[in-house]
Amino acid sequence: MKLGMTFGAALVASVSWASVAAAQTELSLWYHGAGNEAESGALNMIIDDFNASQDEYKVVVESFPQESYNDSVVAAALAGNLPDILDVDGPVMPNWAWAGYLQPLNIDEAAIAEFLDGPKGYWDGQLYSIGFWDAAVALMSRQSTLDALGLRTPDVDNPWTGEEFMAALDAAKASGDFEYAFDLGMPWTGEWYPYAFSPFLQSFGGDIVDRTTYATAEGALNGEEAVAFGNWWQSLFADGYAPGTSQDPADRDTGFVDGKYAFSWNGNWAALAALEVHDDVVFLPAPDFGNGPKIGAASWQFGVSGTSENADGAAAFIEFALQDKYLANFSNVTGLIPATSTAAAMTDNYAEGGALEVFFGLSAGQATLRPVTPGYVVSAKVFEKALADIANGADVADTLDAAVDEINADIERNGGYGH
């Protein structure tokens, strides 16, 4: 026992000696984009520039695969091993802030004054995270398809109404040219469901939780509007407009460009690939089901971990990274929407006349945040399951009731999540 302690103490001493010996303070950064070389390159460029710009701190990056990134952070928090700088998905941020994985981000407010709303992560009145970009979802189709079906081409100012949209699906279905009229991406389980589909619910007038109190989902997720949304959602599958949960993932990836689907609900990250195959691909705004056309906002952002002992350095790095040239470069390699219009002007695709310029307008005009609450991580999973069940034919009102009960029980067990 005594031996063990002496040995342990010696180890601790030798290790702390080693860290004193290093001249610079190391800042660890975790990133969700393992396997994506273009993205890593863009991030490394910022890190190299930052490390060269001063000699107090040295940022060291570690990349994780996106699919397991959140679990890794939870595991690290559980084990007390969080890095200094964390990459966080926008809607998850309030949970991490509430749980103490993140601390408020101390950067000059002026630096983000011109940012789109989506990349700004506010929780409880404080800024916790900031993103370099936003993503946007659009209704992808081809101009030739619209023309052949005799459909009007909607734009941000004049989106389709719900009826027009269903008429478009009917036309596509009736034409017999497509396997299905509408590809929703049902095999993309996980965050895609709340990100891509909850804006439909909001456009109907419902929501995942009641945002006035964040204490209940009653009325928001099972009220009349939500049930109307649910019925519409179910009809997409029951009436054969869209492939359901057992759609082959490969068809999700290539079905639209292969001509299997007339419309595809997909993000701007898939836009360039589609344009490469067909140059008449168009990116249409979300239809308006009564309460305005809506798409999801907020993508991955950066924040300072709650246990970081070098919060100043971490914040300095994040502020350094917010320069337009970096935002523009990130956008160029990923196809994502830069966070400022000045940066957009410097990019290939989002500058005036750029191939993806339309997404900038969609993001600015339609993007709506998912519920800003620590309870989101659980309610998102509940919402996902409810939508899958309804798509598979479950009773709409009962399923939404069950989802409400589960969300409410979770809120209650967590003492209201600090609202």
Add this chain to the structure above:
Amino acid sequence: MASKLTTSNRAGWGFALPGFGLIMLFIVIPFFFAFYLSLTNQRLISPNPTEFVGLSNYDRLLSISVLTIEPEVDDTGAVVRDDAGNAQYPRVRTFTRNNPDYSQYAGMREWFRWHWGETAKVVVATDVVFWKSLRNTLMFVLVVAPVQAGLALCLALLINQRLRGINVYRAIYFMPVVVSIVVVSLLFRFIYDGNDGLLNNVLGFVTFGTFEGRDWLGSENTALGAIMGMSIWQAVGFHMVIWLSGLQTISPTLYEASSIEGASKFQTFRYVTWPGLRNTAVLILIVITMQAFALFAQIDVMTRGGPLDSTTTIVFQAVERGYGKQDISGGSAISVVLFLLVLSISLIQRYLTRER
């Protein structure tokens, strides 16, 4: 027995302690920890303090009740009927949501119903998904245990012949056992596929095209059955080998005797083979039952509990809640229920198969 030579507390504990200590630390302590956690509101991680909540986790999990609903009547007191003449009933949610007259049903949801004349009896539960997972798990056990044990016995009898090259067949039948269930599950996702799946094509071929392809894992009616079939395919060789070793312990003289007496093949099996396999049968049933209760990997890889909870299982729910939704206490409560189930079933099996 207790010879001086072999008595040594120091050596005894010293040799046993590493193994025994690890079992205490990583099986026995977590086991009791599960009971404790199920009585709290412990989250995987949370800024809120852990509180003792009594049995409320179990209460939420297990609350179940029967609600009696009379058909709707119009002003004249006649039963309202739809075009097909079926009586119309008020929706269950009018009783279970914000209805002070039926507060005992608050927050419950329909699981299934049956009719008693015109009266509908609706089984409502707070946690319908859990009850479905319980039903699916029991269904899996009840089908897989006898079918797999029976098929394994048939294979063992087939393999137990004196034929040239029989060992090759034995090796082939056993082969899927060494392939991981995760690999098998992914492979069968492809085989069960609704469009290009191998199974649909094979069935179409065998029935000369009269069989209509279906999405085996995508339909409520076939998903669990498909998973059962695959699980049996993968594991049946394992139990075949255990039966085989049981068969080989039966003395050949018994067979010779029955052959001399002119017993038919069936009689030989009934009066010689089967009695000799008693212990093996008990062992096999217990092993299959235990494995079937732990059903998880197939579900996680193939269906994640869907479609419509038709394949969700107890272990899948425990992991989904305890880990996926970070609700350690809820997951632990499910684990405790699972353990009590396994315990009572093995006690029942032991009782039914006791030596008389």
Add this chain to the structure above:
Amino acid sequence: MATINPDNRGLRLAVRYLVLTLIALIFIFPLVFMVMSSLKPDLQLLRDTSSLRAFLPVGDISLDNYYNAFSRVPIAQFMFNSLFVTATTVFLSLLLCSLAAFSFVFLNWSGKNVALAIIIATLIIPFETIAIPLLLFVSKLPWIGMEGLTFGWLDTYRVQIIPLVADGLTIFLFVQYFRDLPRDLIEASRVEGASWMQIYLRVVMPLSGPILATAAILKFLAMYNQYLWPLMVVQQEAYRPVMVGVQYFFQLSTAWGEIMAYLTIITIPVLAFYLVLQRAFIASIASTGVKG
């Protein structure tokens, strides 16, 4: 028996082989299909499922899927992780469980019966029922390593190894086997003044070949195929084992050919191992059954 004419006998024999072979096809075809599919481009693979070509290496055969699978995820790293974790666990398990069983069978000490009863009782605790509390438990455990005293075992090799080293079944199998060994041999060595460690190493272990093989094979299969536990406790690629890697790979790649290539890569070593040691494998499973 003698009255059966030769033709009839030959026919019956043929029927027997036919039945055996048809059943064998059911077991072997899915695996053949997996290997053949891994060699074909996706388009052809999908077309081939509608004919017997699904089971034949025909058409555009190449190793492209393997090349792509390897470049998509670090399969070699996953493989190493699995083999390292499996080998270490099997070794430690054989060592510690046989030591414990040795003590239970040959030594007398106070508390022995209680300890053995506890171990036997753990046989009816499915691992799945303790996985959730165990997760919380290991996340708080201390460890002294290169970085001094740290807390939390998640995302390491040790969390995949140490909790799974000792198990009731392995100890139980050793106990059963040791009970059949001649006790006089042990007592005689004891009289000659041999230490317990010497007896364990020089008398008992040399007699334990069959049970070591049995325990090793069972533990190997269980460990190489671990899924639930690493799924929860390992997130970093650096420690990810193959079976969790499968699920991860499936989410990254939607090309069936590549998935089949991955499945083939991680299955072939075990199958090869099995085919070489086929008799030992089957004997080891069989030996768990004889006693009941």
